[in-house]
Amino acid sequence: MSAAPLFLVLFIDSMGLGLVFPILNALVIDPHSYFIASEASTHFRNLLYGFTISIFMFCWFFGAAFLGNLSDQLGRKKSLLICLVGACAGYLISALAVLVNSYTLLLIGRIIAGFTAGSQSIAQAAIVDISEPDQKARNLGLILFFCSLGFVVGPMIGGILSASTLIYWFNYAVPFYFAALISFINAILLAFIFKETFLRTNRKLHFKLHYAVEIFIQAFKHEKICGLSIVFLVMIFGWSSIYSFISMYLLHKYHFSSLENGFYMALLGIGFGIGTGFLMDPLTKRFSLKQCMIGSCLLIAAITTLIITAPAAAYVWVYDMFLGAIMAVCYSAMLTLFSNQVDEKSQGWVMGITGAVMAFAFGLNGLLMGILANLDSEMPLIIAIISLTFSALLMQRLYHDPALVNT
Numbered sequence: 001m002s003a004a005p006l007f008l009v010l011f012i013d014s015m016g017l018g019l020v021f022p023i024l025n026a027l028v029i030d031p032h033s034y035f036i037a038s039e040a041s042t043h044f045r046n047l048l049y050g051f052t053i054s055i056f057m058f059c060w061f062f063g064a065a066f067l068g069n070l071s072d073q074l075g076r077k078k079s080l081l082i083c084l085v086g087a088c089a090g091y092l093i094s095a096l097a098v099l100v101n102s103y104t105l106l107l108i109g110r111i112i113a114g115f116t117a118g119s120q121s122i123a124q125a126a127i128v129d130i131s132e133p134d135q136k137a138r139n140l141g142l143i144l145f146f147c148s149l150g151f152v153v154g155p156m157i158g159g160i161l162s163a164s165t166l167i168y169w170f171n172y173a174v175p176f177y178f179a180a181l182i183s184f185i186n187a188i189l190l191a192f193i194f195k196e197t198f199l200r201t202n203r204k205l206h207f208k209l210h211y212a213v214e215i216f217i218q219a220f221k222h223e224k225i226c227g228l229s230i231v232f233l234v235m236i237f238g239w240s241s242i243y244s245f246i247s248m249y250l251l252h253k254y255h256f257s258s259l260e261n262g263f264y265m266a267l268l269g270i271g272f273g274i275g276t277g278f279l280m281d282p283l284t285k286r287f288s289l290k291q292c293m294i295g296s297c298l299l300i301a302a303i304t305t306l307i308i309t310a311p312a313a314a315y316v317w318v319y320d321m322f323l324g325a326i327m328a329v330c331y332s333a334m335l336t337l338f339s340n341q342v343d344e345k346s347q348g349w350v351m352g353i354t355g356a357v358m359a360f361a362f363g364l365n366g367l368l369m370g371i372l373a374n375l376d377s378e379m380p381l382i383i384a385i386i387s388l389t390f391s392a393l394l395m396q397r398l399y400h401d402p403a404l405v406n407t
Contacts, residue, residue: 006123006194007146008186009080013119014147016087016179018154018265020110023162023172024052025247026258027098027106033172035101043374046248048103050370053244055107057363059114061356062212068122068352069211072345076126077196081187086116088183095176109176120147120355125347145276148328151269159262172258212356219353224341227398229357231391232334235297236361238387239327242304243268244362245369245380252377254313264320271324279325280332289333290395296330297392301385308381 027035028049036045071079090113097105127143160166161174219229250256250264283292303323310316335354342350369380 006080006126006190008189009084009119009123010143010146011150011153012084012087012179012182012186013117013123014150014269015154015157015182016091016113016117016150018151018269019158019175019179020056020154021244021247022155022158022258022262022265023175024049025251025261026162027172028052029248029251030258035098035172036103046373047370049248050366050368050373052107052110052366054363054366054370056110056114056117057240057359057366059111060117060359061216061363063115063117064212064352064355064359066211066352067116067119068125068355069215069349071122071125071352072349075196076122076129077190077194079122080119080126080190080194083116083119083122084183084187084190087113087119088180088187090114090116091176091180091183095173095180098171098173098176114359117359122351125351129344129347143276145273148269148273148276148324151272151324152266153269155262155265155269157262159259159266162262163257163259165259215349215353216356216360219357225338225350225353228334228337228341229353231293231394231398232338232354233357233361234387234394235293235330235334235391236358237365238297238384238391239300239331240362240365241369241380241384241387242300242323244366245373246307248373249377249381250313250316254316256313264317267317267320268324271321271326272328273324274321275325275328276332279329283329284333284336289337292333293330293337294392294395296326296333297388297395299326300330301388301392304381304385304388308378 027033029045031038031040031045036048040048067079067083070082090109090111093109093112094106095109097103097109123143157178158175161170161178162172164170220226222229246268247256247261247265250261256264287295300323303319303326307316307319307323310319335351338350338354339347365380369383372379372383
């Protein structure tokens, strides 16, 4: 029972991320939303879309590292409460931005929500705190399973609650209100039900806003996780091209509505759930984590190629679930490898690193792909294919140490 709010935290974190993309795509890219001036060019809209994604992710970059380390000092519970309160405030401001057609307010909301979006890393560390060594991979897979539920529900909420064609008072602000309410409820549950899993009282608190930069640099200096960090950075850069820009691609090529994009992203989340809930455990028993990561990256690159070359929208729907399932295996394998490199006292730190690297990759990708998407809407997906293939090659080349292979 005490773990229930923790899983709800994971659900809300991923739900909030999944909820935004269908709405953001419709608000910024679609000229008929009138959120951005109707005379704005497609190129300008693409740049704004990429920038809006990147500002959230760069704030996540700073917040994930800072809060992940803070959870090793202050405790998991208090750090998670900070995340939930910030998420609630960020969603409310975003809803207000939609009501008054203010892009500036939307950015402020995304900045606040981004900085406090480190809950996934903290929750992962809390689960690791109570996991036996032989249960670590399975439990990390279960964490991602609950995250995948958020990836399913979030886009559906974003698509359904923003569709005024279904109910007249639905609009682009309603999903943000819903997310704020869920965050507030979970904060209350966490405060009264969740029991602290890790607390160190013999250490002074250190608050350094530049800690994200320091921890990011440490990731590439640390002997055991340097190579993993490089591989993870390239891998997530490729995956972020897909996750952040597939909605834009479907809007441009097949004229998907926010509702259609919401269900497409939800189906991707269902695939993610299948991967974490049903594929990860049997695959890690049969193959090493290194083999799982390499094979998954190459398969994702292949499926993305099929999406680009699909002769009709029906094919894109078929490939969707497979894409999510395979990505889940790849991501789970990498998280487990990271976790295996440090002791139990540093799990918050190492999970903070994974969150920081992931957020930095998403942020950098948002800036670059917002520019490159002006060349062609397929460009982000092409970059994804190249990055994922390269990350598989890096993994093969960098990892020969048996200590880093968990079978």
